[in-house]
Amino acid sequence: MMRKQITKAKRVVIKVGTSSIAHSNGKLNFKKIRELAEVLTDLANSGKEIILVSSGAIGAGIGRMNLEKRPEELSMKQAVAAIGQAYLIQIYQKYFTEFNRVCAQILLTKDIVDDQMKKENVIRTFDSLLELGVIPIVNENDSVATDEIIGSNFSDNDNLSGIVAAVTGADLLIIISDIEGLRKSVAGGLTDEIISTVEKIDDDIKKHVLTTKSELGTGGMDSKLKAANYLIKKGIDLVICSGADVKILYDILEGKEVGTIFKGAK
DSSP: OOOHHHTTEEEEEEEOOOHBOTTTTSSHHHHHHHHHHHHHHHHHHHOEEEEEOOOOOHHHHHTTTTOOSOOOOHHHHHHHHHHHHHHHHHHHHHHHHHHOEEEEEEOOOOGGEEEEEHHHHHHHHHHHHHHTOEHHHEOOTTTTTOOOTTTTTTTHHHHHHHHEEEEEEEEOEEEEOOOOSEEEETEEEEEEEEEEEESOOOOOHTTTTOBOSSSSSSSHHHHHHHHHHHHHHHHEEEEEEEOOOOOOOHHTTOOOOEEEEEEHHH
C-alpha cells in the first residue's frame, strides 16, 4: 500500500551521486548521463515535474583538465569545481536537447533555508521553471561553498537534495547511488537483505548504518539517513536505491518494491 502511494507523486526530486554518472576513475560516464536524460525526459513527458540534483562537478572538472587525481588544496578544488560545473551542465544540455527537453542550472548554498527572502525567490524560480516544462539541475555552489568540498556530513548533495525537496514542496525524493538501499547488518557487517520500509529512524534503524562512503562521493548511508530523518519530519517520502540502471526510476514510480522507502509522517 505504501509503495502504491508513490505512483501518485507529481513533483519528484531525483538525486544522482557521482558514482552513478562517472567511471571508477572519476571521469564522466556519457552513456549513463544520456540514459538518465532519456528517462527523466520520459517521466516529464508523462506529466511528472522533475528536479534533478546532480553531483559530479569536481569529477567533471578533473576529467576536463586531464588531472591525474583530485586536488588537495581547497582553492584548487574550488577552481576545478567551477570548471566542472560548467562542463557538467554542458553535457546535460547536450543530452536533454537530444530528447527535446530544456534544462536549467541552479546553484544553491544552504542559506536558502535561513534567509526567508532567498527561500521565496528560489521557490518562485523552481515553480516558474517547472511550469515551463524545464528540468532544473541543482548542485551546491562548490566554487564558493566549502563544506561539501571539505567533506562535512552536514553539507553534501544527499542533504542538499533533502532541502530542495522540502523547499519546493516535492512529493518524493529518490536518491540513486552505488547503494541499493538500507541493508540489514549483523555484528557490524552488512547482509544482502534490504530493509524495504522505514517509518521512523530510531536506534534500531541506526544500528544498520555503516559510516563508510564511496571514493567518488562525499556522502554515505549516514548522510542519506540524515536526509531521510529530515524529510520524514517534513512528511515527504524518500527512496534510496542503486543507480546501476537508471531505469529503476520507472520501477519506483510504478510502486514496485525496490530499494528502501522512508515514509514521510503524514
